[in-house]
Amino acid sequence: xxxxxxxxxxxAALFAMGVYGVLARRNAVAILMSxxxxxxxxxxxxxxxxRYRAPDALSGQTFAVFVFAVAAAEAAVGxxxxxxxxxxxxxxxAEDVNMLKW
Amino acid sequence: MLFMNMTPDMxxxxxxxxxxxxxxxxxxxxxxxxxSKLVSDLVSVLAILLTWVIAILVLIAAILTPHLGxxxxxxxxxxxxLGESLATSFRMGVLVDPLGAVMLFFVPLTASMIFIYSTGxxxxxxxxxxxxxxxxxxxxxxxxxxxxxxxxxDSAGRRLVxxxxxxxxxxxxxxxxxxxxxxxxxxxxDNLLMLFIGWEIMGLCSYLLIGFWNNRVYANQxxxxxxxxxxxxxxxTTRIGDVFMLIGIAWLYxxxxxxxxxDILYNEEALHALAATPxxxxxxxxGGLTVAGAIGLLLIIGTVGxxxxxxxxxxxxxxxxxxxxxxxxxxxxxxxSAGVYLLIRMFPLLSAxxxxxxxxxxxxxxxxxxxxxxxxxAATIAMAQRDVKKVLAYSTISQLAFMVAALGxxxxxxxxxxxxxxxxxxxxxxxxxxSVIHAIEHGEEHAHHxxxxxxxxFDAQDMFxxxxxxxxxxxxxxxxLIGGLALAGFPFVxxxxxxxxxxxxxxxxxxxxxxxxxAFTAFLTxxxxxxxxxxxxxxxxxxxxxxxxxxxxxxxxTPLVILAFFAITAGWIGIPAALNPLGVNPFHDxxxxxxxxxxEALPFDPLPMIVSVxxxxxxxxxxWLVYVARPLKAGQPDPLARALGPIYTLLEHKYYFDxxxxxxxxxxxxxxxxxxxxxxxxxxxxxxxxxxVARMTEWIAFRNKDxxxxxxxxxxxxxxxxVGNLGQAFKYVQSGRVQQYLAVAAAGxxxxxxxxxxxxxxx
Numbered sequence: 043x044x045x046x047x048x049x050x051x052x053x054a055a056l057f058a059m060g061v062y063g064v065l066a067r068r069n070a071v072a073i074l075m076s077x078x079x080x081x082x083x084x085x086x087x088x089x090x091x092x093r094y095r096a097p098d099a100l101s102g103q104t105f106a107v108f109v110f111a112v113a114a115a116e117a118a119v120g121x122x123x124x125x126x127x128x129x130x131x132x133x134x135x136a137e138d139v140n141m142l143k144w
Numbered sequence: 145m146l147f148m149n150m151t152p153d154m155x156x157x158x159x160x161x162x163x164x165x166x167x168x169x170x171x172x173x174x175x176x177x178x179x180s181k182l183v184s185d186l187v188s189v190l191a192i193l194l195t196w197v198i199a200i201l202v203l204i205a206a207i208l209t210p211h212l213g214x215x216x217x218x219x220x221x222x223x224x225x226l227g228e229s230l231a232t233s234f235r236m237g238v239l240v241d242p243l244g245a246v247m248l249f250f251v252p253l254t255a256s257m258i259f260i261y262s263t264g265x266x267x268x269x270x271x272x273x274x275x276x277x278x279x280x281x282x283x284x285x286x287x288x289x290x291x292x293x294x295x296x297x298d299s300a301g302r303r304l305v306x307x308x309x310x311x312x313x314x315x316x317x318x319x320x321x322x323x324x325x326x327x328x329x330x331x332x333x334d335n336l337l338m339l340f341i342g343w344e345i346m347g348l349c350s351y352l353l354i355g356f357w358n359n360r361v362y363a364n365q366x367x368x369x370x371x372x373x374x375x376x377x378x379x380x381t382t383r384i385g386d387v388f389m390l391i392g393i394a395w396l397y398x399x400x401x402x403x404x405x406x407d408i409l410y411n412e413e414a415l416h417a418l419a420a421t422p423x424x425x426x427x428x429x430x431g432g433l434t435v436a437g438a439i440g441l442l443l444i445i446g447t448v449g450x451x452x453x454x455x456x457x458x459x460x461x462x463x464x465x466x467x468x469x470x471x472x473x474x475x476x477x478x479x480x481s482a483g484v485y486l487l488i489r490m491f492p493l494l495s496a497x498x499x500x501x502x503x504x505x506x507x508x509x510x511x512x513x514x515x516x517x518x519x520x521x522a523a524t525i526a527m528a529q530r531d532v533k534k535v536l537a538y539s540t541i542s543q544l545a546f547m548v549a550a551l552g553x554x555x556x557x558x559x560x561x562x563x564x565x566x567x568x569x570x571x572x573x574x575x576x577x578x579s580v581i582h583a584i585e586h587g588e589e590h591a592h593h594x595x596x597x598x599x600x601x602f603d604a605q606d607m608f609x610x611x612x613x614x615x616x617x618x619x620x621x622x623x624x625l626i627g628g629l630a631l632a633g634f635p636f637v638x639x640x641x642x643x644x645x646x647x648x649x650x651x652x653x654x655x656x657x658x659x660x661x662x663a664f665t666a667f668l669t670x671x672x673x674x675x676x677x678x679x680x681x682x683x684x685x686x687x688x689x690x691x692x693x694x695x696x697x698x699x700x701x702t703p704l705v706i707l708a709f710f711a712i713t714a715g716w717i718g719i720p721a722a723l724n725p726l727g728v729n730p731f732h733d734x735x736x737x738x739x740x741x742x743x744e745a746l747p748f749d750p751l752p753m754i755v756s757v758x759x760x761x762x763x764x765x766x767x768w769l770v771y772v773a774r775p776l777k778a779g780q781p782d783p784l785a786r787a788l789g790p791i792y793t794l795l796e797h798k799y800y801f802d803x804x805x806x807x808x809x810x811x812x813x814x815x816x817x818x819x820x821x822x823x824x825x826x827x828x829x830x831x832x833x834x835x836x837v838a839r840m841t842e843w844i845a846f847r848n849k850d851x852x853x854x855x856x857x858x859x860x861x862x863x864x865x866x867v868g869n870l871g872q873a874f875k876y877v878q879s880g881r882v883q884q885y886l887a888v889a890a891a892g893x894x895x896x897x898x899x900x901x902x903x904x905x906x907x
Contacts, residue, residue: 065887073883136882143880 049090057083070127070134074120081113155205156219159238162198162248163328163342165191166255166321173318184314185263188321192259195328196252206245213737216241218334218406232401239334239405243488243560243738247331250564253710254477254571255324257703259317261575262469264699266316269309269585272600273359274302296600300366304600307359309467316356320473323349327478330485336393336403339486343450346479347386351379353474354466364601374465381459385449389486392442396493399435409492410740419497419505433506436496440507443490444514451483451544454518458801460541464533468578471533476540477571484547484563487511491556492739500554500743508552515549516661518542521799523668527675527784528795531605532577535676539631539669540570546647546662553658555650556743557735561718562643568714569630569640572707576624579695579704580680581605583617587693596688607679609689611776614681616693619701621681623708628677630711632670633760639715645756646718652752659752667759674767675784683775722748 056079063076085106092102128134169191177183206212220237222230240248275295295305326345333339355375362368369377397403399421400414408414415436423438447453452460463475474480487494494507504512519542526538543566550559584604592598603609614621630640644666651659685691695701718731729745736742770783785792794800879885 061890065883065890139882140880143878 046090046094049086053083053086053090056080056086068135068137070124070136070139071121073136074117074124077120078113078117081109085109152217155202155217156238158198158202159217159219159240159332162195162202162238162252162332163325165194165198166323166328167325170318170322170325173314173321178314178318181267181310181313184317188317189256189259189263191321192252192256192324195324196256199248199252202240203245203248206240206242206248207734211737212240212242212245212734213739213742216244216406220334220404234337235335235404236338237334237404238332240332241738242735243485244331246560246564246735247485250567250714251324251327251331251478254567254707255327255473257707258469258473258477258571258575259320259324261472261578261700261703262317262320262467264697265469265578265582266313266467267310267697267699269582270306271309271357271360272298272304272363273307274361275305296363298363298366298600300364302361302366304361304363309357312356316353316467319349319352319356320469323353323474323479327482330482334405336396336405339489340390340393343389343446343482343486344386346474346482347379347382347450350382350463350474350479351375353470354378354463356467356470357465360465362601364599369462369465371465374459374462378459378463381456382449385446385456388442389446389449392439392446395435395442396439399439405489409490412740415492415496415740418493434497436493437506440490440494440496440505441510443486443494444507444510447483447487447548448514449483450486451480451548452541453483453514453545453548454521455801457518457522457541458798458805461534461537461798464531464537468533468574468581471537472571472574472578475537476574477567480540480544481563481567484544484551484559487548487551488556488560488563491551494551495554498554504552504554508554510552511548512552512655512658515545515547515552516658518545519549519665520661520668523665523672525795525798527668527672528782528788528792530608530782530796531603532580532607532610532676532680533574533605535607535672536570536573536577539672542665542669543570543631546644546665549658549662550647550650553651553655554743555647555654556739557732558643558646558650560735561646561731565630565639565643565711565714565718568707569627569638569711572623572627572704572711573631575700575704575707576620576627579617579620579700580610580613580624580693582697582700583613583620583693583695584610584689586695587616587689587691590692590694591688594692598689602687602689604689607676608776608782609687610680610685610693611683611687611690611778612681612685613690613693616685616690617695619704620695623704624681625677626708627711628673629764630715632673632764633666633756634764635757635760637712639711639713641756641760642715642718645753646720648756649720649746649749649752652749652755653746663755663759666756667763670760670763671767674764675771678767678771679776682772684777686776686778720748721745 060076060078060080060083063079064073067073067076088102088106088109092099096102124134127139131139133139166188169188172187173184177187202217206217209215209217217240218237220235222233223236224234226233295303298304323346326342326349328342329345330339330342333342352375355372358372358375360371362370393403396408399418400408402408408418418436418439419434421435423433423435449456460475460480464471466475494511495505498505498508522538522541522545526535526542529535529538543562547559547562547566550556550562581604588598588602588604626638630638633641633644635641648659648662648666651662685693718729721727721729721732732745776783782792788795797803
């Protein structure tokens with residue numbers, strides 16, 4: 043059986059890629075996709091811990107399903123925002139949207 | 145007859161009612177009818193006539209009561225509950241004993257006459273008043289005497305205009321009604337406090353009425369006393385006497401526990417205790433002054449103020465600034481008589497410890513001295529006065545002094561007798577003089593219409609502007625002659641003769657010095673009375689105003705005739721028993737009942753009566769020779785001035801008493817007020833202290849302000865400024881870039897994680 047550590051490593055790698063994408067990508071759509079990566083990394087963690095530590099309880103799977111649902115909603119709202127920004131400012135580059143400052 | 149069926153209760157009720165109608169009239173006029181002169185006249189006259197009727201009913205009942213002295217008409221109510229039982233409460237009530245009955249005879253009589261007279265006297269006339277401020281400015285360029293209602297400029301540069309003297313007639317009637325109420329309260333009072341209340345009501349009315357024409361000024365005489373100032377002067381001067389009197393009343397109450405006349409004066413034990421207790425046991429130099437003596441002296445000071453005796457006499461002549469009916473009623477017939485009435489009423493107290501023929505008590509000695517001195521003193525001044533009313537004012541002072549002196553030598557009944565007759569004939573004389581003034585003012589007006597010009601300071605009261613009025617105003621002349629003869633003591637006919645003779649006879653028997661002084665005064669009295677009659681009525685008119693003088697008002701003439709009747713007949717009830725066809729002296733026998741020990745009538749002595757007849761006739765004859773036999777021409781000086789020389793000037797200026805008082809009291813107090821009270825105490829000490837406190841407070845406030853500005857405000861500002869600066873410096877953190885924020889958050893998270901790991905695992 044594959045040890046838990048490997049799953050965790052894969053999840054950590056996914057999460058790190060997500061963080062990098064969020065911080066470094068200029069395209070707001072890409073940032074949104076990177077956030078999805080991080081969420082999926084978390085989901086992987088949740089399911090792994092459930093399978094290896096408490097297979098009798100359903101909470102790990104349930105949490106994962108919740109995260110999917112929230113992520114879907116978040117993606118919908120986020121994309122709607124991006125489209126709205128694009129309509130008014132004709133850009134999807136995050137650092138160009140900087141009106142809310144000092 | 146009504147009074148025959150009267151029960152004692154009804155009679156007592158009537159006595160209570162005597163002062164009520166004039167008091168009601170006062171309020172009715174002031175509250176409702178003051179807009180109408182006619183209605184106000186009617187209200188006041190009807191009120192006083194009603195009072196007169198009630199008083200006559202009571203008087204008849206009193207005369208018909210046998211032994212009125214022992215069982216007077218009296219009634220009282222508990223007024224102020226004091227102590228443990230009703231017996232010790234303070235009671236207010238009325239009393240009609242023989243002396244009170246005498247008051248009830250002449251007070252309503254003279255008051256009624258004067259009310260009727262006032263309705264005529266106050267109906268016309270005009271006087272100068274000063275215009276202040278910028279009203280009616282167009283008239284200022286008028287040179288001199290303008291025609292009707294015009295403005296003139298007098299020598300003092302004041303703008304004067306004639307003012308209607310009858311403008312406030314309704315108010316006048318209200319005031320004299322209040323006055324009559326006060327006098328009647330005093331007359332029927334059964335205790336000293338109630339007497340004092342009436343006394344003070346009259347004091348107030350005196351002030352109000354002397355200053356009645358309060359906007360009057362005298363053209364070209366800026367320094368002459370005006371009615372307003374005279375009113376204040378009278379009020380202040382009598383106040384001095386009243387304060388002492390109140391002290392006396394309080395002392396009497398604290399000693400005896402009552403102020404009821406009967407309880408004190410008809411009570412041998414109380415009188416004995418008063419006369420036996422030394423007033424100031426620790427002050428030997430007072431020579432054993434008893435409580436009765438001390439209280440008596442205090443009451444005498446009250447009378448000295450009210451009856452204008454020396455040295456508080458100066459207000460009465462100036463009180464002549466009031467309208468003449470006021471002079472007649474208040475300053476001759478009633479109020480000033482109230483002072484003497486008080487002394488007569490309190491005579492048993494004043495003479496407590498005195499036996500007939502024994503040494504006089506302290507109050508009696510004081511009365512004898514004050515009375516004799518004032519009588520002579522005032523009579524001498526009266527000789528040199530020009531103003532028709534001032535002569536009468538000084539003669540009033542002099543005649544009241546006769547009564548005071550009479551009491552001083554124990555001539556109780558003579559004093560009461562002279563009080564009554566004097567009130568009647570002096571009221572007559574004053575009303576007569578008012579009639580004369582009115583006639584001259586009318587004459588001035590008439591002559592003015594016929595083109596005659598008078599100086600703006602023409603004085604209608606100056607006897608040297610008169611002369612020959614006997615033909616112009618015969619009713620006034622004859623009644624004035626009757627009043628004058630009564631004042632002079634014309635033998636055997638007039639009231640004044642019998643009452644004055646009584647005093648002289650008593651003085652002759654008991655105190656020869658007083659007799660000589662009073663006899664000489666009587667001579668002067670006869671002389672100045674004839675001088676006045678001569679200057680006013682005899683000879684030829686000295687001015688155009690006197691030539692055209694007239695006075696035909698029945699409202700003024702009727703009271704003169706009625707009073708003239710009483711000025712003759714009122715004396716007949718007191719003719720000594722030896723000369724009286726009835727064989728008794730009814731007045732003596734009646735009034736004697738007031739005292740516990742009825743004074744015996746003196747055995748008849750013809751000598752003082754002969755002297756009395758002689759001096760009255762001599763005085764009148766000298767006056768006749770000087771002023772009637774050779775009447776004064778216009779512009780001629782007073783013959784007396786040549787005869788007396790500098791003394792005349794001294795008398796004309798009233799011995800300079802006003803000036804002396806002005807210097808001694810007014811100036812001294814003004815100096816004291818200004819220099820000591822105002823500049824030293826008020827400005828120096830009190831203001832100084834206040835200013836010091838103020839400056840200290842101000843200094844502390846400025847230090848406080850500095851603290852506030854630099855420390856409190858400074859700290860506040862610095863904190864705010866610092867926060868602002870900090871924000872300014874750090875605001876660039878807010879770049880608006882989402883990823884930057886996230887990067888910072890991630891860095892922070894990493895740092896926290898690092899710390900966490902270091903703290904829990906690596907340490």
